[in-house]
Amino acid sequence: MAQNELLLGLAQAGLTVSAVALALFLLRRTLKKRYPARAVCVIWALLAVRLLFPVQLTLPDPPIQLTPPERTLYVTYRWNTDAADGTLQAGQAQAERPRGTWMTQNEFESRAVNVNGPWMNAIHVDNVLLLFWLTGVLYNVFWQTRGYRRYIRRLKETSAEVQSEALRGIFEEQKRSLGIRRAIPLRVSGAADCPMLAGFAEPVLWLPREDLPAQDAMFIFRHELTHYKRRDLWLKLLLVAARSVHWF
Numbered sequence: 001m002a003q004n005e006l007l008l009g010l011a012q013a014g015l016t017v018s019a020v021a022l023a024l025f026l027l028r029r030t031l032k033k034r035y036p037a038r039a040v041c042v043i044w045a046l047l048a049v050r051l052l053f054p055v056q057l058t059l060p061d062p063p064i065q066l067t068p069p070e071r072t073l074y075v076t077y078r079w080n081t082d083a084a085d086g087t088l089q090a091g092q093a094q095a096e097r098p099r100g101t102w103m104t105q106n107e108f109e110s111r112a113v114n115v116n117g118p119w120m121n122a123i124h125v126d127n128v129l130l131l132f133w134l135t136g137v138l139y140n141v142f143w144q145t146r147g148y149r150r151y152i153r154r155l156k157e158t159s160a161e162v163q164s165e166a167l168r169g170i171f172e173e174q175k176r177s178l179g180i181r182r183a184i185p186l187r188v189s190g191a192a193d194c195p196m197l198a199g200f201a202e203p204v205l206w207l208p209r210e211d212l213p214a215q216d217a218m219f220i221f222r223h224e225l226t227h228y229k230r231r232d233l234w235l236k237l238l239l240v241a242a243r244s245v246h247w248f
Contacts, residue, residue, distance in 0.1 A: 003126040007133070009054035014246050017047045038230065045235055051242035133248070140244035151191075152198060155206055159189040164210050167217055171205070174221040178229050197224045200233055 024031065024043065031040055162168055171186050184197075185204045192206040205224050212220065227233065 003124070003130045006054065007126055007129055010133070010246065013051055013054040017051055020047060041230075041232075041235060045238060048235075048238045048242040051246055052238075054245075136247045137244055140247045144240055144244060154191040155187075155189045155198065155204075158191050159187045159206070162186045162188050162207065162210055166214060167207075167210060167212065170214060170217050171221050174218065174225055178222070178225050180225060180229060184225075184228065195220045195224060197227050197233065200237065203228055203233065 024040070162171075168186060175181075175184070182203075186207070187204055188207045188210050190208070192208045195205070195207050197203055197205050205221070207220075
């Protein structure tokens with residue numbers, strides 16, 4: 001029953017988080033006025049964690065609860081030739097061979113004890129659904145990882161260090177003002193659509209060009225470095241992981 005419980009947990013977590021997300025969406029203007037943006041980000045992070053751990057919760061009870069259905073199987077038949085020889089002619093056995101049918105686990109177990117009839121082969125529906133879900137998870141993880149690595153490679157292939165002393169000075173000044181001591185490279189790349197911070201283990205601030213006015217550069221650097229200080233890249237990774245698990 002482990003497969004059935006996992007699939008049920010996925011459905012319950014998805015429905016529960018969807019209900020909370022809908023409430024957040026409807027109340028977004030009120031929340032924006034009363035709470036800082038960071039608090040809303042924390043809520044989204046908690047929802048993502050809930051999606052990544054699709055276990056049944058009992059304390060407190062989730063707003064949406066699902067009752068585990070009885071395990072369903074699709075049963076096919078393979079004729080018991082030994083029993084048929086003693087009771088039916090071969091042609092009659094072939095004509096009366098039953099077709100595949102749906103039945104519950106209890107029905108299957110009760111009928112399977114009849115050794116004089118046809119043998120039954122069961123295909124568990126939850127096993128098929130679990131394989132289908134895992135295939136989607138692996139495909140999404142592969143696709144996201146492949147796209148990310150390709151984009152980082154394009155950035156690096158067309159990149160160079162920022163040569164402007166003025167820009168580098170502004171960059172270091174904003175790092176000091178935010179209390180960031182880590183050495184974060186400042187590079188320019190033609191593959192960058194806009195200024196962005198990319199990289200989890202080794203973050204880099206990428207610029208599409210160097211001809212930025214000093215005032216614009218100050219705001220841009222502070223904005224991107226705030227993403228680093230608040231670990232927003234890791235929050236985005238958490239959300240991408242939750243989306244991969246709940247790809248359906």
